[in-house]
Amino acid sequence: MKVLLFCCKGFETMEFAPFVDVMGWARNDYGLATEVITAGFSKTVVSTFGIPILVDKTYDEIDVSEYDALAIPGGFEEFGFYEDAYDERFLNLIQEFDHSHKFIASICVGALPIGASGILKGRKATTYHLGDGRRQKQLAEFGAEVIPDQSVVIDENVITSFCPETASHVAIALLGMLVGSERAQIVAKAMGY
Template identity: 65%
Template sequence: MKILLFCAKGFETMEFSVFVDVMGWARNDYNYDIQVETCGFTKTVVSTFNVPIIVDKTIEEIDLDDYDALAIPGGFEEFDFYEEAYDEKLLELIRKFDSLGKIIATICVGALPLGKSGILKNRKATTYHLRDAYRQKELAAFGVDVVNEPIVVDKNVITSYCPETASGVAFKLLEMLTSKEEMEIVKKAMGF
């Protein structure tokens, strides 16, 4: 199995790293066949707080058949997250993953490009809930049934409402790719 971890400019590193870590523990310590491949619009992506990372592939190199899931960490507007998160190439990638019924996992405002893509219309989802829930209001404007809960799963889509939920989303993705029992083994081993 393979997860495409998409890094838009200004992504939040904490929300990125949980997917690498949880799946890394699963693969390294328990031989779960789960790889994580990073992707961005450019080979070097600068995250929130100006931490650069080098991704495995650019968006043009992606073959959907290679992946079982898409993971999208949120990011900060001040670091130009929405410039790439709302780019039509990413929105089309999201639509294709959803049309194939592949799992899409997001953390915090990583749900907003899903909303903008149209895949969440009339579906349950959540996003950043603090500061008068202004991001949840933005998500609702895309026709989404916003639920103010930490993690919301609607069919193949996982959304969450703030960085605190990051590990929970990664574990939920692991569970959906394997089983509840296999996820619990890794979760326990990591001290959660």
Template identity: 65%
Template sequence: MKTLLFALKGFETMEFSVFVDVLGWARNDYGYDVPVVTCGFQKEVTSTFNVPILVDKTIEEINSNDYDALAIPGGFEEFGFYEEAYDERFLNLIREFDKQQKIIATICVAALPLGKSGVLTGRKATTYHLRDAYRQKQLKEFNVDVRNEPIAVDKNIITSYCPETAAGVAFKLLEKLTSIEQMEVVKQAMGFK
């Protein structure tokens, strides 16, 4: 059950690392078959607070058929997040995953490219809810049924509020990749219960 973890320019490191850690604990400590492949538009991607990371693959190397899930951390506009988040190549990748009914897990504003791609039209989702809920208003402009709740799940798509929900999204992804029982084992081992 391979996950493609996509790091867009200006991604938040906390929202990126939670997928690495939760799925890493599942693989390393419990032998769950949940590998993670990191990806970006370039081999080196710089985060919101200027921390560079090297990814495994670039977007040109990706075939959605090779993955079971797409995980997308949010990021900051001031650090260029939407330059890549709204790139048509990325929007097409989102559409491919959704068309195949594969899991798409997003944290915070990473729901916005899903909205722009059209995969959330008429579906329930959420995104960043503070500062006058301006990001939720943006998401609603894409004809999304915006829910003011920490984590919203609509079939194969998981969306969430803000960084505080990051672990919850990663555990929900693990649950969808494995089972609720297997997810609970990892959650307890990591001290979340």
């Protein structure tokens, strides 16, 4: 099972790493066929706080049919996150994953491009909850039914969450969708969750 981990400019490394680690533990220690392929609009994507990450694939090299899931870390506006997150190409990619009934997992404001893509209309979701709920209000403007007090929300094939603290929980939930909840819990327990 392949997870496409798409890195928008200004993504948070804390929200990127759990997908790599959880899927890596599942593959390395438990023989589960989970692979993470990183991607972005350019070969090097600079994260929040200026850490450059060399990705496996650029946008033009992505074939959605090769993947089982899309993972989206959130990021900071002042580091350019929304420039990539709201790019029409990325919104189309999200739509293509959804139309193909593939899993989509986001952390924090990674839910906002999912909302902007239009696939959350009438569906339950959440996003960053602090700052007077400004980001949750934005998500609601995209037509999502925001669940304001739930840290991780799953609606059919889409996982959304509150903030960086939820990152590992989202990655484990995605693993559960890919390999079954019992196996995911074995990996989570081994990792101390």
